[in-house]
Amino acid sequence: MTTTAQDNSPKRKQRIINCVTQLPYKIQLGESNDDWKISATTGNSALYSSLEYLQFDSTEYEQHVVGWTGEITRTERSLFTKEAKEKPHDLDDDPLYLTKEQINGLTTTLQDHMKSEKEAKTDNTPTTSAINNVHPVWLLRKNQSRWRNYAEKVIWPTFHYILNPSNEGEQEKNWWYDYVKFNEAYAQKIGEVYQKGDIIWIHDYYLLLLPQLLRMKFNDESIIIGYFHHAPWPSNEYFRCLPRRKQILDGLVGANRICFQNESFSRHFVSSCKRLLDATAKKSKNSSDNDQYQVSVYGGDVLVDSLPIGVNTTQILKDAFTKDIDSKVLSIKQAYQNKKIIIGRDRLDSVRGVVQKLRAFETFLAMYPEWRDQVVLIQVSSPTATRTSPQTIKLEQQVNELVNSINSEYGSLNFSPVQHYYMRIPKDVYLSLLRVADLCLITSVRDGMNTTALEYVTVKSHMSNFLCYGNPLILSEFSGSSNVLKDAIVVNPWDSVAVAKSINMAFKLDKEEKTTLESKLWNEVPTIQDWTNKFLTSIKELASSDDDVERKMTPALNRPVLLENYKQSKRRLFLFDYDGTLTPIVKDPAAAIPSARLYTILQKLSADPHNQIWIISGRDQKFLNKWLGGKLPQLGLSAEHGCFMKDVSCEDWVNLTEKVDMSWQVRVNEVMEEFTTRTPGSFIERKKVALTWHYRRTVPELGEFHAKELKEKLLTFTDDFDLEVMDGKANIEVRPRFVNKGEIVKRLVWHQHGQPQDMLKGISEKLPKDEMPDFVLCLGDDFTDEDMFRQLNTIETCWKGKYPDEKNQWGNYGFYPVTVGSASKKTVAKAHLTDPQQVLETLGLLVGDVSLFQSAGTVDLDSRGHVKNSESSLKSKLASKAYVMKRSASYTGAKV
Ligand SMILES: O=P(O)(O)OC[C@H]1O[C@H](O[C@H]2O[C@H](CO)[C@@H](O)[C@H](O)[C@H]2O)[C@H](O)[C@@H](O)[C@@H]1O
Numbered sequence: 001m002t003t004t005a006q007d008n009s010p011k012r013k014q015r016i017i018n019c020v021t022q023l024p025y026k027i028q029l030g031e032s033n034d035d036w037k038i039s040a041t042t043g044n045s046a047l048y049s050s051l052e053y054l055q056f057d058s059t060e061y062e063q064h065v066v067g068w069t070g071e072i073t074r075t076e077r078s079l080f081t082k083e084a085k086e087k088p089h090d091l092d093d094d095p096l097y098l099t100k101e102q103i104n105g106l107t108t109t110l111q112d113h114m115k116s117e118k119e120a121k122t123d124n125t126p127t128t129s130a131i132n133n134v135h136p137v138w139l140l141r142k143n144q145s146r147w148r149n150y151a152e153k154v155i156w157p158t159f160h161y162i163l164n165p166s167n168e169g170e171q172e173k174n175w176w177y178d179y180v181k182f183n184e185a186y187a188q189k190i191g192e193v194y195q196k197g198d199i200i201w202i203h204d205y206y207l208l209l210l211p212q213l214l215r216m217k218f219n220d221e222s223i224i225i226g227y228f229h230h231a232p233w234p235s236n237e238y239f240r241c242l243p244r245r246k247q248i249l250d251g252l253v254g255a256n257r258i259c260f261q262n263e264s265f266s267r268h269f270v271s272s273c274k275r276l277l278d279a280t281a282k283k284s285k286n287s288s289d290n291d292q293y294q295v296s297v298y299g300g301d302v303l304v305d306s307l308p309i310g311v312n313t314t315q316i317l318k319d320a321f322t323k324d325i326d327s328k329v330l331s332i333k334q335a336y337q338n339k340k341i342i343i344g345r346d347r348l349d350s351v352r353g354v355v356q357k358l359r360a361f362e363t364f365l366a367m368y369p370e371w372r373d374q375v376v377l378i379q380v381s382s383p384t385a386t387r388t389s390p391q392t393i394k395l396e397q398q399v400n401e402l403v404n405s406i407n408s409e410y411g412s413l414n415f416s417p418v419q420h421y422y423m424r425i426p427k428d429v430y431l432s433l434l435r436v437a438d439l440c441l442i443t444s445v446r447d448g449m450n451t452t453a454l455e456y457v458t459v460k461s462h463m464s465n466f467l468c469y470g471n472p473l474i475l476s477e478f479s480g481s482s483n484v485l486k487d488a489i490v491v492n493p494w495d496s497v498a499v500a501k502s503i504n505m506a507f508k509l510d511k512e513e514k515t516t517l518e519s520k521l522w523n524e525v526p527t528i529q530d531w532t533n534k535f536l537t538s539i540k541e542l543a544s545s546d547d548d549v550e551r552k553m554t555p556a557l558n559r560p561v562l563l564e565n566y567k568q569s570k571r572r573l574f575l576f577d578y579d580g581t582l583t584p585i586v587k588d589p590a591a592a593i594p595s596a597r598l599y600t601i602l603q604k605l606s607a608d609p610h611n612q613i614w615i616i617s618g619r620d621q622k623f624l625n626k627w628l629g630g631k632l633p634q635l636g637l638s639a640e641h642g643c644f645m646k647d648v649s650c651e652d653w654v655n656l657t658e659k660v661d662m663s664w665q666v667r668v669n670e671v672m673e674e675f676t677t678r679t680p681g682s683f684i685e686r687k688k689v690a691l692t693w694h695y696r697r698t699v700p701e702l703g704e705f706h707a708k709e710l711k712e713k714l715l716t717f718t719d720d721f722d723l724e725v726m727d728g729k730a731n732i733e734v735r736p737r738f739v740n741k742g743e744i745v746k747r748l749v750w751h752q753h754g755q756p757q758d759m760l761k762g763i764s765e766k767l768p769k770d771e772m773p774d775f776v777l778c779l780g781d782d783f784t785d786e787d788m789f790r791q792l793n794t795i796e797t798c799w800k801g802k803y804p805d806e807k808n809q810w811g812n813y814g815f816y817p818v819t820v821g822s823a824s825k826k827t828v829a830k831a832h833l834t835d836p837q838q839v840l841e842t843l844g845l846l847v848g849d850v851s852l853f854q855s856a857g858t859v860d861l862d863s864r865g866h867v868k869n870s871e872s873s874l875k876s877k878l879a880s881k882a883y884v885m886k887r888s889a890s891y892t893g894a895k896v
């Protein structure tokens with residue numbers, strides 16, 4: 001009998017790679033080249049407290065934080081250096097050319113900072129191990145805020161129901177390219193950090209492309225990616241206004257789980273997937289009894305649900321009830337003796353509802369004269385990054401006018417009912433305001449989750465010595481937090497009268513009523529610990545359940561790699577299916593004709609003597625001749641799923657089924673006729689060899705039902721004739737079994753590139769490899785195209801055995817079998833493109849019509865966001881060297 005030894009080794013912690021838009025630090029360069037100043041950033045308090053929790057308190061997880069450094073600036077004092085005095089403007093837009101040593105030094109400073117934070121949290125117990133889990137994403141290009149433009153100026157407004165007047169102009173296009181690069185820089189950094197088994201957790205709308213990018217990069221089915229969307233998700237009516245809506249959804253659905261702040265945001269998201277990506281979704285309930293959806297589309301089997309973010313209630317209470325804050329509260333109380341205090345703290349942007357709040361307060365003073373002189377509204381509005389934009393300036397003016405008009409109407413020489421502070425306030429002042437408030441008023445017209453509301457309820461849950469326990473909260477129904485704090489006094493901020501009435505009602509609540517309200521509300525505040533653990537637990541469950549289910553996700557085609565390989569190859573073969581690949585599927589087969597764009601691209605591709613292009617279609621010769629052969633004679637054509645072939649620059653077709661008995665056509669036609677009569681809208685397409693029964697124009701349920709029946713009937717006799725009955729896209733097609741698209745592919749690859757074909761001769765596997773194609777892009781949407789992909793895979797396996805040392809720099813032979821359609825579809829292709837539009841974009845990229853950053857791939861970038869080793873990267877490197885020399889000279893006083 002054997003006994004198993006007990007495993008006493010410490011359990012390995014689950015590694016989490018947490019990807020945030022910006023590291024939780026503000027980074028500044030001081031007097032000298034290595035004088036880094038690190039301080040905490042403001043904003044995103046809930047997310048950063050989750051990072052802190054994972055970093056310092058969680059015993060289950062080992063966290064690695066990947067984030068952009070944010071704009072690296074100079075400290076105020078360093079502006080007074082000799083150089084700064086001489087050339088003040090130079091330093092203002094200092095592009096911060098950093099040397100490798102400086103980058104390493106800064107990384108160490110960040111790690112050390114994290115280490116000392118940990119020591120402070122753990123009561124100064126020195127941390128023995130180094131903390132190597134901050135991984136900065138470097139993007140040091142001039143105008144560092146460029147990386148924010150698309151997210152903040154295009155996505156953010158749309159997600160908050162603000163439509164930009166313009167569509168895709170040049171400027172917006174450049175913003176988009178920077179957005180793509182921003183995401184790519186993350187993919188690259190994660191590539192350096194990732195270990196098999198890690199969970200990748202991505203946060204918010206700056207990183208919407210990252211999930212799919214990671215899938216492309218790792219090409220590893222077991223990789224687990226979770227995404228949490230902190231902002232609101234708009235209804236499809238708004239979302240679909242984004243010119244890049246498809247790319248955005250495509251990027252996102254690379255995740256295994258996509259989670260929102262509440263059910264309506266997840267519902268909107270699913271609706272966008274259904275409408276824009278033709279997704280299907282199954283709805284059920286998750287363990288918290290919230291709606292969850294199993295979305296099948298690009299990246300099939302994506303779990304979509306909601307989990308409202310929380311706050312660190314323990315820490316808030318610890319920070320809010322200190323002696324120092326007691327005295328601050330007292331002084332505020334004294335300043336407004338015998339007055340009720342309403343507080344508000346919002347960012348000053350158009351969706352936080354500061355204007356609505358002021359209007360409601362004005363209405364309140366007008367409607368209830370008894371409260372005049374008895375109430376003060378302390379409104380702290382913090383400036384946003386867009387402070388200098390015309391919209392924010394206009395908003396600022398509007399707010400100032402309202403404040404002045406309320407104060408002049410209802411104030412006096414020694415009292416102003418509105419105290420407006422347009423500034424960021426320190427945490428202790430903020431906590432003092434929460435404590436001192438008799439009422440908190442939140443009137444945002446749209447937000448994801450308003451953490452002020454959660455923090456206020458937390459502070460009011462504490463039996464404070466200033467008798468403000470349970471003071472009420474008025475909360476906008478448009479705020480994400482109203483889905484959580486269901487027992488707040490919920491108002492419509494657009495209805496000033498209703499808000500005014502609610503303020504009056506709130507002031508009249510007696511102690512008991514307040515206590516009841518607060519005790520309910522307090523139970524509704526989610527904690528950050530809970531939120532973090534719930535999110536990660538469900539992601540882990542997803543990871544383990546995936547082991548049981550046979551699930552395969554085909555990554556999106558890595559277009560930058562394709563482009564690079566294309567450029568470096570000399571014998572290129574293109575194998576294109578037609579319907580559903582080069583043209584979108586339409587109701588009438590005769591209407592699916594090539595677009596002008598397709599012609600241009602095919603013309604450009606075939607103009608390159610290194611390229612050979614073949615269209616391998618289920619269509620008949622007549623159709624292909626008319627629309628492709630006649631107009632682009634330089635293409636090779638194959639009709640009826642491989643029954644016929646016409647070589648490049650040749651006029652004659654070869655019939656590969658010449659010797660086949662066609663008597664079956666009569667019988668098949670009879671059966672199809674019978675079904676056509678029974679199914680209104682259906683029709684038969686009679687080709688030279690194949691017969692196709694189409695039911696796209698029928699009542700869908702009836703068409704599908706009869707298609708199934710027809711197939712069963714045909715299968716009863718087609719074996720006798722060695723025929724194949726194929727389920728196409730809303731069609732049933734019958735043709736001889738021995739021909740298929742794969743046979744054509746075999747013939748074309750095992751062939752001396754560029755030489756005429758002898759269609760009736762067999763293939764030779766003895767050809768030298770350097771005479772055969774070194775780049776094959778094969779695209780198809782249907783299951784008949786799987787034969788082509790399978791054939792390419794077989795040839796690749798064969799070459800692996802024959803030419804193990806002749807792979808290219810990407811570790812393959814330049815074969816790209818790519819399916820057009822969803823990532824979840826069963827396929828033997830190695831990658832997918834979503835639809836014919838993406839196909840044209842990809843081919844456009846190869847012929848130079850489309851920018852590399854039109855959509856995401858996985859491009860290696862240098863630390864300044866240029867494509868590695870590109871011309872701009874080299875130029876920037878030289879400029880950087882010169883700049884660094886100049887700078888060190890100015891520090892040492894030397895002349896350059
Ligand atoms: O191999 P392909 O080039 O993709 O051709 C496959 C079949 O395509 C055509 O039918 C399909 O496209 C039509 C136009 O979009 C659509 O109306 C129909 O429902 C689809 O099944 C064509 O008519 C068939 O002959 C091809 O076999």
Ligand SMILES: [Mg+2]
Nearest residue numbers: 577579580782
């Ligand atoms: Mg097709």
